[in-house]
Every structure is written in structure tokens, then in C-alpha cells.
Amino acid sequence: MKIAEFPPNETARIEALHSLHILDTPPEERFDRLTRLARRLFDVPIAIVTLIDVNRQWFKSCVGLDIVETTRNVSFCSHAILSDGITVVNDATLDDRFSGNPQVTGEPYIRFYAGCPIRSESGHKLGTLCLVDMKARSFDADDRALLKDLAAMVEQELAAVRLATIDDLTKLSNRRGFESLAQHALGLCKRIGRPACLLYVDLDKFKQINDRFGHAEGDIALADFSSLLAGNFRESDVIGRLGGDEFSVFLTNTSINEARTVLGHFEQAVQQFNRHRRREYELSYSVGIVEFDADAHRDIGALMQSADALMYEQKKQRRAAVH
Numbered sequence: 001m002k003i004a005e006f007p008p009n010e011t012a013r014i015e016a017l018h019s020l021h022i023l024d025t026p027p028e029e030r031f032d033r034l035t036r037l038a039r040r041l042f043d044v045p046i047a048i049v050t051l052i053d054v055n056r057q058w059f060k061s062c063v064g065l066d067i068v069e070t071t072r073n074v075s076f077c078s079h080a081i082l083s084d085g086i087t088v089v090n091d092a093t094l095d096d097r098f099s100g101n102p103q104v105t106g107e108p109y110i111r112f113y114a115g116c117p118i119r120s121e122s123g124h125k126l127g128t129l130c131l132v133d134m135k136a137r138s139f140d141a142d143d144r145a146l147l148k149d150l151a152a153m154v155e156q157e158l159a160a161v162r163l164a165t166i167d168d169l170t171k172l173s174n175r176r177g178f179e180s181l182a183q184h185a186l187g188l189c190k191r192i193g194r195p196a197c198l199l200y201v202d203l204d205k206f207k208q209i210n211d212r213f214g215h216a217e218g219d220i221a222l223a224d225f226s227s228l229l230a231g232n233f234r235e236s237d238v239i240g241r242l243g244g245d246e247f248s249v250f251l252t253n254t255s256i257n258e259a260r261t262v263l264g265h266f267e268q269a270v271q272q273f274n275r276h277r278r279r280e281y282e283l284s285y286s287v288g289i290v291e292f293d294a295d296a297h298r299d300i301g302a303l304m305q306s307a308d309a310l311m312y313e314q315k316k317q318r319r320a321a322v323h
């Protein structure tokens with residue numbers, strides 16, 4: 001067996017993949033529809049939309065196999081993303097890249113594989129749409145053209161998900177994206193009995209930045225604040241711009257005390273940013289922190305409401321202090 005090399009643009013590729021915030025999200029009909037279609041059209045037992053992450057291949061959609069990921073080492077698709085065209089393995093036992101692969105020598109005894117790379121809008125090969133069979137097969141030019149068309153449909157769906165869930169200005173999740181990812185992360189924390197916290201953040205006097213320095217400067221301030229959020233919370237935290245100058249962060253596996261510590265570091269980062277930039281305005285914000293409590297919070301919406309109310313209290317106190 002040969003383990004696939006990393007593509008030359010691996011760091012940028014992983015960045016492009018992570019920026020979609022799609023890994024570990026629940027199954028979606030828009031992708032399942034396409035894997036079902038692929039399975040029927042090619043009459044194969046298994047069709048998968050895989051995404052190649054740092055150390056694993058994760059399945060956004062998979063029909064015919066009851067797993068959601070494998071290690072990257074044993075992944076056929078890690079080989080397929082090295083090529084611009086379709087990778088076809090007619091009989092894996094005869095291909096020295098795969099003959100010793102545990103998925104060939106053992107369950108599910110893969111023999112045939114055909115994978116077409118799926119690209120991000122920026123051109124990175126994020127994964128594949130692939131077909132798998134337990135018997136050796138041929139794959140002709142018409143088959144290749146059809147698989148390419150289906151892979152293009154997967155790419156369109158990926159772009160549509162991105163458009164619907166990512167905020168264009170800051171590249172953070174928008175409200176819809178945030179709620180969906182945070183709800184999913186909350187479910188995970190509940191299942192494994194770990195604490196979780198939510199921060200609701202609203203910039204102070206942001207309207208003044210727009211009014212005094214123009215809308216474009218307001219946009220820069222929003223983008224700067226987003227970068228500070230993205231740079232100072234963990235990759236596993238969910239960060240979103242809910243709209244206007246409102247943001248939220250969902251911290252997985254974090255108690256309220258830990259969340260306060262993280263927020264302290266964030267505050268230092270914002271102050272340092274203000275000192276270094278020496279602009280005519282400073283970034284400042286009000287924030288509410290709430291720890292998830294199953295008795296008080298039905299869902300992520302209820303948690304956001306509690307944190308929003310606390311944020312508003314802080315904002316009122318700050319205004320009163322200024323007056």
C-alpha cells in the first residue's frame with residue numbers, strides 16, 4: 001500500500017476546507033440526493049462525498065456504508081485529489097497503491113474505485129465524489145463524463161451552502177450558519193456531558209464610527225473585530241456575525257470560569273490592537289456570557305436570548321457610567 005503524498009498547496013487547501021465550516025455537520029438532503037443519484041446511475045453499492053481533512057477523510061454524504069470517516073492514510077480519495085482528472089481503480093488488488101490497503105484486504109473488500117475531485121470556488125481540491133464497488137469493474141468515457149457532471153453538482157451545492165451560511169464581509173458564519181453549527185456543537189456537548197458557554201457580543205458606539213469616518217471604515221472595524229475573534233478563540237469554537245455589529249461565540253467543552261478567562265485574554269488582545277493601531281476610534285464591546293443549563297435552555301436560541309439579555313445589561317451599565 002502507498003500512502004498518498006500531501007498536495008503541494010496543502011496548507012491553503014486545508015484553510016479553504018475549514019473556512020466552509022462544513023466538517024462534522026449533520027447530513028443534508030442536498031448532498032444525499034446526489035450520492036443516491038450516483039449510486040443508482042452507476043449501479044454501485046457505495047457512493048460518497050468525501051472531504052480530506054488534516055488527518056482524516058470525512059463523509060459529508062455516504063450511501064451504502066455505515067461510517068462517517070476514516071483515517072487519511074487508508075483513504076483512496078487522498079490519492080484522487082492529487083490528480084486533476086478522475087481517478088479510476090478497476091481492480092484494487094492489482095494496483096500497488098491499494099493492494100495492501102486494509103479496506104481492500106479486509107472489510108468492505110473494496111475492488112473498484114472511481115473518484116472525481118471536488119473543488120472549492122478558489123480551486124482547491126477539497127475531496128471527491130466517489131463510487132466504490134466490491135467487485136472489479138470497467139469505467140468508460142461516458143461514465144467519466146457523467147461522474148464529472150455529478151461532481152460539478154456537488155461543487156454547486158458546496159458553493160450554495162457557503163453563500164447561505166457565511167457572512168461576506170467578515171467571512172465568519174452568518175446568523176443562519178452560526179445557529180446551525182452551534183446547535184450541532186451543543187448537541188455534542190449534551191451527549192458527552194461536557195459544559196458549554198455562549199458569548200453574545202455587541203460593539204459599543206459602532207454607529208459613531210460609521211457616522212464620523214464613513215461606512216467603509218465601519219466595514220474595516222467590523223472585519224478587524226472579526227479577525228480578533230477568530231484569532232483568539234479556539235478552532236473548535238463556533239464564531240458568528242449575527243448581523244450589524246452583533247457577534248456570538250459558542251465555546252465547546254468550556255465551563256463559565258474557563259470562558260471568563262478566555263474572554264479576559266480576548267479583551268487584552270482588543271486593547272493591544274487599539275494601542276497598536278492608534279486610530280481615531282477604538283474598538284470596544286459589551287458582552288454577556290451564559291453557561292448552558294439543560295433546564296433553562298431548550299436550544300441554542302434560548303441560550304442566545306439569555307446571553308443577549310446579559311449583554312444588554314452590561315451595555316446599559318456602561319452607558320450609565322459614561323453619563
Ligand SMILES: Nc1nc2c(ncn2[C@@H]2O[C@H](COP(=O)(O)OP(=O)(O)OP(=O)(O)O)[C@@H](O)[C@H]2O)c(=O)[nH]1
Binds near residue numbers: 202204206244315
Ligand atoms: N459599516 C457597516 N455598518 C453596518 C453594517 N451593518 C450594520 N451597520 C450599522 O451598524 C450600526 C449599529 O447601530 P447600533 O446597534 O445602534 O450600534 P451602536 O452605535 O454600537 O450602539 P450601542 O450598541 O448602543 O453602543 C447601524 O448604524 C447600522 O447601520 C455593515 O455591514 N457595515
